[in-house]
Amino acid sequence: MANPTTPATAPGPDEVAARAERLSAASLRRVVDPDLDLPGRVGEGRLLPDELLSVAGLDLDLTEQQRAALGREEVAAIMDAGIRFEAVLMAGFAMMVLRHEDLDDPRVTYMLHEVGEETRHSRAFARVIGQVAPRARNPLMGRAVQALDRATLPILLNMPAFFVVMVLSGEEIPDLFQKLASEHPGTDPHLAEVARYHRMEEARHLGFARAVLPELWREAGPVQRFLVRRVAPAAITSLFTTIVHPGVYAVVGLPRWSTWRAANRTPERLDLKHRALRPLLDTLVDAGVVRRGRIPAGWRRLCGVDRTGTPLPQAR
Secondary structure, eight states: OOOTTSOTTSOOHHHHHHHHHHHHHHHHHOOOOHHHHOOOOOOSSOOSOGGGSTTTTSOOOOOHHHHHHHHHHHHHHHHHHHHHHHHHHHHHHHHHHHHOSOTTSHHHHHHHHHHHHHHHHHHHHHHHHHHHOOOOOOGGGSHHHHHHHHHHHHHHHTOHHHHHHHHHHHHHHHHHHHHHHHHOTTSOHHHHHHHHHHHHHHHHHHHHHHHHHHHHHHHOOHHHHHIIIIIHHHHHHHHHHTSSOTHHHHTTTOOHHHHHHHHTTSHHHHHHHHHHHHHHHHHHHHTTSSOTTOOOHHHHHHHTBOTTSOBOGGGO
């Protein structure tokens, strides 16, 4: 008898394996080494246009020099967050490989491809950070937060379905930002090139996570299901709001915490969050995690939608 929480359209095991094989073949067709294939560097001035700064929508009286400095700090913060997120992703996939019975499974092969690609992404990000030479200190990296990470990460890595939902959120958020940055003429050319390279490979990573989520969800117990439906939206909100940390604002003379809180509440920033995460909500519906007409409140707030998943007027 079919699982009532899994839609009939969910891919079966053979189809998931076939998708993994196709993704592995695509990864082999072109291996991009950022040190060899992306040898450029970011310029000395502006890296981002005003509308892609986190403070877009705040009526701040900033000079051109301050806006350029803030953009550089934000780029470094985003790259820093990306490296740390990808470290968690690689740890999670390593755990899944370790516990997989059949190491010849196409899923395992693709996870190994993905880990290799993530290490190259991190090297590209680290090089950009070095070129930017940021001055901001991240106040969110204190001992209390590190202790929380040590307590929560083992839980996350031992819950594959919850882990994959967080992976999808961590991929969807930068994907939209990098799309906007790479297409905007005001973005630094090398930064735009790095964004295009990252999006090209992340498209495969998103495809793999979407393919395996339904089968991981079928195996998930009640605790995982509760966490995905009720706790994940808060965790994803934290992920989104901390991509640009409060310390960047102090570099241009703005108050750290109040500016950070205000920036994350602007209509522009909320719209970016909603647009980035609605594809994730669609994935959850397709996987049978949530149902249209009964979208949980946390997911509705996270994505700016109603119970059916339709965007709210004020969130469009």
